[in-house]
Amino acid sequence: MKKIFLSVFPVGAAAALCLWYFDNSAAPSGSFFSDKIGLVMAFGRLAGIVAALGVMGQLLLVSRAAWLEPLFGLDRLTRFHHKAGLIIPLALLIHPPLVVWHHVMQTGNGFIAQYLAVLGWADVLAAACGEFLIIVAVILSLPFARHRLSYEAWHRAHLGAYIGLALSIGHQLELGMDLNAGLPYFVWTWYALYIFTLVNLAWGRALKPLWRYHSRKFVVEKIVPETTEVESIWITGRDMASLQAEAGQFAILRFWAPGFKLQAHPFSISRLPDGKYLRFSIKKSGDFTTSVHNSLKPGTPVIIDGPHGVFTEKKCLGDKALLIAGGIGITPLRSLGERLRASGKDCVLLYANRAQKDIVFRRELEELEDLGGLTVHHILNSDPEWTGEKGSIDADRIKRLVPDFAERDAFLCGPPPMMTALTAALTGLGVSRTRIHSEVFSL
Numbered sequence: 478m479k480k481i482f483l484s485v486f487p488v489g490a491a492a493a494l495c496l497w498y499f500d501n502s503a504a505p506s507g508s509f510f511s512d513k514i515g516l517v518m519a520f521g522r523l524a525g526i527v528a529a530l531g532v533m534g535q536l537l538l539v540s541r542a543a544w545l546e547p548l549f550g551l552d553r554l555t556r557f558h559h560k561a562g563l564i565i566p567l568a569l570l571i572h573p574p575l576v577v578w579h580h581v582m583q584t585g586n587g588f589i590a591q592y593l594a595v596l597g598w599a600d601v602l603a604a605a606c607g608e609f610l611i612i613v614a615v616i617l618s619l620p621f622a623r624h625r626l627s628y629e630a631w632h633r634a635h636l637g638a639y640i641g642l643a644l645s646i647g648h649q650l651e652l653g654m655d656l657n658a659g660l661p662y663f664v665w666t667w668y669a670l671y672i673f674t675l676v677n678l679a680w681g682r683a684l685k686p687l688w689r690y691h692s693r694k695f696v697v698e699k700i701v702p703e704t705t706e707v708e709s710i711w712i713t714g715r716d717m718a719s720l721q722a723e724a725g726q727f728a729i730l731r732f733w734a735p736g737f738k739l740q741a742h743p744f745s746i747s748r749l750p751d752g753k754y755l756r757f758s759i760k761k762s763g764d765f766t767t768s769v770h771n772s773l774k775p776g777t778p779v780i781i782d783g784p785h786g787v788f789t790e791k792k793c794l795g796d797k798a799l800l801i802a803g804g805i806g807i808t809p810l811r812s813l814g815e816r817l818r819a820s821g822k823d824c825v826l827l828y829a830n831r832a833q834k835d836i837v838f839r840r841e842l843e844e845l846e847d848l849g850g851l852t853v854h855h856i857l858n859s860d861p862e863w864t865g866e867k868g869s870i871d872a873d874r875i876k877r878l879v880p881d882f883a884e885r886d887a888f889l890c891g892p893p894p895m896m897t898a899l900t901a902a903l904t905g906l907g908v909s910r911t912r913i914h915s916e917v918f919s920l
């Protein structure tokens with residue numbers, strides 16, 4: 478079933494392009510491909526169609542659809558969405574000048590005069606505003622701008638792209654000659670693609686989490702401090718087992734209380750799901766997480782979007798695993814380690830922190846060690862009282878502490894520079910890239 482859904486958009490997009498080509502090259506007027514004027518219009522329209530297909534594809538990538546997300550993982554899909562989005566402004570910037578140029582060649586008007594005249598046509602001005610909003614959203618997602626903006630500001634600009642799409646649909650349907658020139662198969666395919674995209678988006682992003690919330694009544698049952706900066710939120714509800722949450726996955730949480738409702742944030746499951754509770758452990762790192770620490774109360778309802786992610790036991794193909802965590806990156810590895818050792822795999826955890834007071838789940842990790850199947854090494858880089866491993870985790874330390882590292886699947890989660898350095902260290906030690914799995918705390 479998943480494969481069928483997976484092929485709907487590529488097949489539909491290819492069909493739309495073929496239908497568009499054949500319909501237009503066989504048009505009675507022969508206009509599109511017969512001369513230079515027709516050719517310019519053809520490319521102008523093609524750019525518009527590619528931009529619209531690009532936007533639909535982008536929306537599907539972040540739709541959190543159940544037929545797509547488990548195959549690749551939400552984080553990889555989101556990263557692909559960030560890169561693939563660049564094609565849209567290119568196509569959007571090409572579309573208007575080519576169409577205007579076509580009309581200039583037909584009418585003999587000046588380019589600017591013709592541009593302004595075109596803007597006066599039905600729905601074109603709205604589409605131009607929509608194009609502007611979409612391009613702004615893409616530009617603000619480029620690294621140079623993204624790093625200067627707060628997540629919320631960037632997110633609001635991104636929501637503007639949805640308004641941009643809504644503004645442009647009228648133009649596609651009303652004015653796009655391709656859609657109303659009596660070419661029914663193309664039109665039907667186009668409508669079907671939009672319906673498929675929007676249904677998946679609405680279901681995955683809004684209706685499914687809301688329906689689950691309504692039927693399961695998720696609620697914060699208790700809040701337990703772990704360190705001075707981290708506390709665990711225990712969430713329960715009806716029929717929690719049916720969520721089929723796996724250790725290592727994450728969910729996007731929206732606490733339904735004043736001051737929290739407008740924001741949804743991702744957090745990893747930090748304890749093996751037991752069919753009754755999901756536990757998330759949250760470090761104070763900004764506005765939202767600080768308010769969670771300061772004002773979230775037991776009894777608060779929660780909308781859970783997820784679980785998501787493929788950083789799970791299924792990635793561990795051998796009998797042994799090497800888990801490497803930095804700071805709050807322990808959360809998915811804490812639950813994954815518990816799952817792997819329960820499945821009889823041999824796990825070693827290297828856990829890096831600044832000082833002993835920063836170690837999250839210290840007692841729980843000791844208890845898991847006592848059960849067997851998990852060995853934990855703490856590595857601290859700025860605790861004068863610490864007599865154990867000091868410094869950072871690098872290739873030499875991995876070789877010394879985990880001599881059989883080459884036989885292990887590696888799972889990493891920590892600050893981005895640490896993950897980059899560790900991936901390089903492991904590949905430098907000859908570990909295949911396919912056996913290194915990482916969870917990045919950024920979508």
Ligand SMILES: Cc1cc2nc3c(=O)[nH]c(=O)nc-3n(C[C@H](O)[C@H](O)[C@H](O)COP(=O)(O)OP(=O)(O)OC[C@H]3O[C@@H](n4cnc5c(N)ncnc54)[C@H](O)[C@@H]3O)c2cc1C
Pocket residue numbers: 552627628629727740741742743744745746757758759760761762763764765766767805808809917918919920
């Ligand atoms: C897959 C995943 C799993 C995570 N698991 C944990 C965990 O178990 N424990 C934990 O403490 N933290 C976890 N995080 C990080 C956590 O989501 C951020 O620390 C939190 O959202 C920061 O919000 P803030 O407003 O407090 O901080 P800010 O200072 O506003 O944000 C800090 C950074 O967090 C990211 N961020 C902020 N808001 C969002 C959002 N709504 N959606 C996505 N990213 C956002 C951005 O990259 C931002 O630059 C996880 C992140 C991801 C992507």
